[in-house]
Amino acid sequence: MPALRDRTRRLSSATVDWIVTLPLLRWTWRSLADNAFAGDLPEFRPSDRDTVRDMMAGRYLLSSKLVETGGASPFSVDVDHLDWWSNLQGFSWLRHFRGTVDSGERQFARMLVLDWINREGAFDHDSWAIQVTAQRVLNWLRHLTLLLDGASPGEARTLQRVLSTQIQSLRIRGPLAADPADALLAAAALLGAECCEQSDNTEVDARLTELNALLAQQLDPDGLHRSRNPRLQLQLLVELVSVRGAAALIAKSEALNELSAQIERMHESLAALTLSNGQPGYFNGGGHLPHDVLIAIQANGPGRPPRSRIVGGYGTLRDGEAVVIADTGLLPPPSMSRGSHASALAFEFSHGSELIVGNCGPAPTDLPESRELFRQTIAHSAPTIDEEDVLGSEAPQAKLDSADHILTLTSSGFAKRFGVDLERRLTLLSGGTTLVGQDRLIVTGKPRGRLAIRFHLAPGVMIRNDQGEGVLRLVLSNGAVWSFLWEGAELREDDSVRQSAHLGLNRTRQLVLEADVAADLEIAWIFTLEQQ
Numbered sequence: 001m002p003a004l005r006d007r008t009r010r011l012s013s014a015t016v017d018w019i020v021t022l023p024l025l026r027w028t029w030r031s032l033a034d035n036a037f038a039g040d041l042p043e044f045r046p047s048d049r050d051t052v053r054d055m056m057a058g059r060y061l062l063s064s065k066l067v068e069t070g071g072a073s074p075f076s077v078d079v080d081h082l083d084w085w086s087n088l089q090g091f092s093w094l095r096h097f098r099g100t101v102d103s104g105e106r107q108f109a110r111m112l113v114l115d116w117i118n119r120e121g122a123f124d125h126d127s128w129a130i131q132v133t134a135q136r137v138l139n140w141l142r143h144l145t146l147l148l149d150g151a152s153p154g155e156a157r158t159l160q161r162v163l164s165t166q167i168q169s170l171r172i173r174g175p176l177a178a179d180p181a182d183a184l185l186a187a188a189a190l191l192g193a194e195c196c197e198q199s200d201n202t203e204v205d206a207r208l209t210e211l212n213a214l215l216a217q218q219l220d221p222d223g224l225h226r227s228r229n230p231r232l233q234l235q236l237l238v239e240l241v242s243v244r245g246a247a248a249l250i251a252k253s254e255a256l257n258e259l260s261a262q263i264e265r266m267h268e269s270l271a272a273l274t275l276s277n278g279q280p281g282y283f284n285g286g287g288h289l290p291h292d293v294l295i296a297i298q299a300n301g302p303g304r305p306p307r308s309r310i311v312g313g314y315g316t317l318r319d320g321e322a323v324v325i326a327d328t329g330l331l332p333p334p335s336m337s338r339g340s341h342a343s344a345l346a347f348e349f350s351h352g353s354e355l356i357v358g359n360c361g362p363a364p365t366d367l368p369e370s371r372e373l374f375r376q377t378i379a380h381s382a383p384t385i386d387e388e389d390v391l392g393s394e395a396p397q398a399k400l401d402s403a404d405h406i407l408t409l410t411s412s413g414f415a416k417r418f419g420v421d422l423e424r425r426l427t428l429l430s431g432g433t434t435l436v437g438q439d440r441l442i443v444t445g446k447p448r449g450r451l452a453i454r455f456h457l458a459p460g461v462m463i464r465n466d467q468g469e470g471v472l473r474l475v476l477s478n479g480a481v482w483s484f485l486w487e488g489a490e491l492r493e494d495d496s497v498r499q500s501a502h503l504g505l506n507r508t509r510q511l512v513l514e515a516d517v518a519a520d521l522e523i524a525w526i527f528t529l530e531q532q
Helices: 002-020 023-032 049-056 082-090 092-097 103-120 130-142 144-148 153-176 180-196 204-218 230-248 254-272 291-299 368-375
Strands: 059-062 065-068 309-311 314-319 322-327 347-351 354-358 383-385 397-401 406-411 420-429 434-443 450-457 462-464 471-475 481-487 490-500 504-516 522-529
Touching: 049 059, 049 092, 049 103, 059 082, 065 082, 082 092, 082 130, 092 103, 092 130, 103 144, 103 153, 130 144, 130 153, 130 180, 130 230, 144 153, 153 180, 180 204, 180 230, 204 230, 204 254, 230 254, 230 291, 254 291, 254 309, 309 397, 314 397, 314 406, 314 420, 322 406, 322 420, 383 420, 434 450, 450 490, 450 522, 504 522
Parallel strands: none
Antiparallel strands: 059 065, 309 314, 314 322, 322 347, 347 354, 354 450, 383 450, 397 406, 406 420, 420 434, 434 522, 450 504, 462 471, 471 481, 481 522, 490 504
16 A cells, blocks of 8 residues: 555645644744855856846746746746746756856846845745755855845845745755655755854754765665656756765765765766766656756766666666667656656667667656656557556566676566566667667466557657668668668557657657567567668
């Protein structure tokens, strides 16, 4: 009954949070929050001067969504795009003002913060959601010197007061968070606040200990967040690397060493799930991530090159310029499964700078009605029977032969409904210029249904059917040509999409191999690079 227990826990957390945010109790946040903060947390993300100019001209490009306000405050605009709104409310864009020396630009950044305080500073359940508040606190602390420089005494007091109130709200509400990742972000923000507190930093070690305990609960032994979401992994690393840098200037303790070790494992897990084109795989809510932030995170990592391995329920193969990432179908804990996808046996394949085969990704935030569609197995490069989802497992079978670059995954997710298990074997050959796949059915009952194996091609890949039966040519954006061969099934082509945080939905194509479910059915397929 884990799912029922999780629903009960979430309901209980929501109820208690509702109580502590009642106006009768909220006034105590301000009376308890009388600390002043100074200094800046480390900021390693790059800045862009053009973004500053655009914002001052009323153009706000956040999360790849451009909103023109016509000179009005961005906080007064009603925009139906959750990622844009979250980015605006989280203030990560403050980093673009970091290097400016122009007093007008610095004043503009402070004006936006004060405008938010005027509109949202009292309390609102949406704009004061735990995750958004934690990110806002961290971003204000990263750029506190910028915000206070040139501020009048009254403006400085207002900013410090509202910052302190938000931090106090995280102290009260963080432990009550229904989502474990929210509690983790709140703990990171509280550590950052303790490092920046003007009077003393006596609780830094205690905050480090609390943060380490949450990380130990939420990270698997490989250092991957148990939600198995690469996007969340990056988001957490951005905040943790920053507060670790601040804590290192104050604390010299085992707690700091433990945090550093956990962050290092997180770096290595994210690197393992990153394709050769520099983007992490599209699995379990992960999608197109900001490349500049990825590069900045990698620069702060241990720098060890990733290798073929099984990490966090994903199997990875690396040979030459090729990378394959496949999902074993490991089920996240119920408390962390809200963004999970039915992607058991799905894979992504890249060579050099080009993606060849991938998954459709998460639904765009401005298409919430499509969220469940993008979570289904048909939105992944994976096998389905009668277009039904492959069910994941708490203990999936996976075997890696790193010497011969062979990954074997087995799923029993269809056994009850269709009387078969599925085995997928992926092999990289010839220095990564050939990927061989074998999908085999293992009879466990009475076989039935229609097996379909999907390959969602990357945007820009053109299909040429000019070599006769059994062979297709795939022309990539960089001009490289790959042959696709298959046997044991019928081939058809169909439309597909791939979601990009920068370009929206890209129309693509997919290859689908189909055959009737039968005892010992085996379908073989090959992607191989044609030598120019």
